[in-house]
Amino acid sequence: MDAKLSTAFWALLKRDLRLAYRHRNELLNPLFFFVLVVMLFPLGTSPEKELLMTMAPGVIWVAALLASMLSLDTLFRADFEDGTLEQITLSPHPLSVLVLAKIIAHWLVTGFPMILLAPLLAVFMYLPDEGIGVLMLTLAIGTPILSLIGAIGMGLTVGLRRGGMLLSLIVLPLYIPVLIFSANAVNTYLADLAIRGQIYFLMAVLVLAITLAPIATAAALRISLE
Amino acid sequence: MKLPAIVHKFSSPRNFYVMSGKLIPWFAWPCLILLVAGLYYGLIEAPADYQQGESYRIIFIHVPSAWMSMMIYMVMAIAGAIGLIWRIKMADIVASASAPIGAAFTFLALVTGSLWGKPMWGAWWVWDARLTSELILLFLYLGFIALQASIEDPRNAARAGAVLALVGVVNIPIIHYSVEWWSTLHQGATITKLDKPSIHISMLIPLLLMAVAFKLYYAASVLMRARSELLKREQNARWVREIVANES
Numbered sequence: 325m326d327a328k329l330s331t332a333f334w335a336l337l338k339r340d341l342r343l344a345y346r347h348r349n350e351l352l353n354p355l356f357f358f359v360l361v362v363m364l365f366p367l368g369t370s371p372e373k374e375l376l377m378t379m380a381p382g383v384i385w386v387a388a389l390l391a392s393m394l395s396l397d398t399l400f401r402a403d404f405e406d407g408t409l410e411q412i413t414l415s416p417h418p419l420s421v422l423v424l425a426k427i428i429a430h431w432l433v434t435g436f437p438m439i440l441l442a443p444l445l446a447v448f449m450y451l452p453d454e455g456i457g458v459l460m461l462t463l464a465i466g467t468p469i470l471s472l473i474g475a476i477g478m479g480l481t482v483g484l485r486r487g488g489m490l491l492s493l494i495v496l497p498l499y500i501p502v503l504i505f506s507a508n509a510v511n512t513y514l515a516d517l518a519i520r521g522q523i524y525f526l527m528a529v530l531v532l533a534i535t536l537a538p539i540a541t542a543a544a545l546r547i548s549l550e
Numbered sequence: 551m552k553l554p555a556i557v558h559k560f561s562s563p564r565n566f567y568v569m570s571g572k573l574i575p576w577f578a579w580p581c582l583i584l585l586v587a588g589l590y591y592g593l594i595e596a597p598a599d600y601q602q603g604e605s606y607r608i609i610f611i612h613v614p615s616a617w618m619s620m621m622i623y624m625v626m627a628i629a630g631a632i633g634l635i636w637r638i639k640m641a642d643i644v645a646s647a648s649a650p651i652g653a654a655f656t657f658l659a660l661v662t663g664s665l666w667g668k669p670m671w672g673a674w675w676v677w678d679a680r681l682t683s684e685l686i687l688l689f690l691y692l693g694f695i696a697l698q699a700s701i702e703d704p705r706n707a708a709r710a711g712a713v714l715a716l717v718g719v720v721n722i723p724i725i726h727y728s729v730e731w732w733s734t735l736h737q738g739a740t741i742t743k744l745d746k747p748s749i750h751i752s753m754l755i756p757l758l759l760m761a762v763a764f765k766l767y768y769a770a771s772v773l774m775r776a777r778s779e780l781l782k783r784e785q786n787a788r789w790v791r792e793i794v795a796n797e798s
Contacts, residue, residue: 476717480710484700494693494714497686498721501728508732529724540717543634547709 340429354395361387380449381510419542435467462506472537479544581766588759622652630712642708647775653691679733
């Protein structure tokens, strides 16, 4: 059974990645959104360097939060509508593990490119160069957490016709710790202080999310499919 | 794990309806008495604070509300879990009946805190850790209510809500500590809470009276809400028709 579970896991991961690749124009949308939101802040406040610099980590992280949340729709929606999700739940393998495969695939095509985009946004926001590495590190730890938590919310709302607004209401409060610690890690690093505490905290939350979120998502999907 | 038969017996809709109808006065009347006593001792008998003057008196509403806001979320999550695991319909109903009451207490705690903050801190709102946590808690309640409201089938709504409430319970300590940590870093010495001496007995008694009164209020109102929800859900059952026929 074990060997078969890993086969199913990899098959699902590959399938989701292949499907994402075939709709690659859709993949760019959350990334454009990510850049666009960051761009709005200088326009809405002022192009002053000092102001933008202090806001940079927070603004980039808020944009990452919103982009990641809006991209959740691709996680289950299509599979829900064409019945694939129902078939997946019927498989003999634990749904939580299969869901984890889908979440990883989703993160690889949405969260991961956001990490690569971060240096560009850092330039937009005048983030000092030495902060870029830490920003990317926090994004690397934080965005998987966003995908995992978001999957629970998506699982709960996938069956609803107008779930979008509701999803944000459910998911955003749960994103707050990631935002606090990530943005703070970058700021603290720029102030030449140790950031080990923040990074450890983010990693702890990531471990917690990997262990519990797939189970909660699986439960949520079963409810939505009824 | 199986629940003892008595639990199922008590939680059958009809028994619940009859029992809770008898229980409500036992919660409501003591609640009223304690509320009047607590307000009397709190607003009239208790001395003014040596630092904050009269305006500290809002704590007799504010602190019990804040306690209730957290307690009700826990009750909601536990009831939701019971409904999810043992499929007890009454637990589902209690969970969803609790949410608006909890949200109302959270709102009350925020508003009274803000009213107190204006003369004390000079601002309606301060990004203090507790205020922020409480605001996030309000959004957790609102998310729960909105999710349940948008799912038509009551059974599925209850289960989805229970999952969300449990996720919230895991997250509340994380959110709470991260916000606390955030505010200690972000807030310098501009606004610090006045170091209050430990509370005097003449202020503690009304505070405890109010806390108990609020708990009784919650018990009475959650049962009332659960009863009316029960009648609505079971409207086609014979026992409901009998009750309605008897009462009208």
